[in-house]
Amino acid sequence: MSVLKVIEVLSSSExxxxxxxxxxxxxxxxxxxxxxxxxxxxxxxxxxxGTVKEFRVNLKLTFELE
Incomplete structure (x- = not known):
C-alpha cells in the first residue's frame, strides 16, 4: 500500500x-x-x-511517502 501526501505551493513567473x-x-x-x-x-x-507583470499559481502537489 502506498501513502500519498498533498502540500500547497505558490509560484510566480513573468x-x-x-x-x-x-x-x-x-x-x-x-x-x-x-x-x-x-x-x-x-x-x-x-x-x-496596463500590462501583466507577473503570473501566479497556487498548486497542490501530491507525492508518495517512502
Whole structure:
C-alpha cells in the first residue's frame, strides 16, 4: 500500500502560468521525492501600467511517502 501526501505551493513567473507551474515543480523536486501529480488550484496575475507583470499559481502537489 502506498501513502500519498498533498502540500500547497505558490509560484510566480513573468512569462506565463505554465512557466510558474514548471518552476514550482522544479524547485519542489529538489527536496521532495516521488512527486506524482500537480493540481492547479488557482491562477492570478499582477498588472502594472496596463500590462501583466507577473503570473501566479497556487498548486497542490501530491507525492508518495517512502
Amino acid at each position: 512569462t506565463s502560468w505554465e512557466d510558474a507551474t514548471k518552476k514550482a515543480i522544479s524547485k519542489a523536486s529538489k527536496t521532495l521525492k516521488n512527486i506524482k501529480s500537480v493540481y492547479v488550484q488557482d491562477q492570478s496575475a499582477t498588472v502594472e501600467n
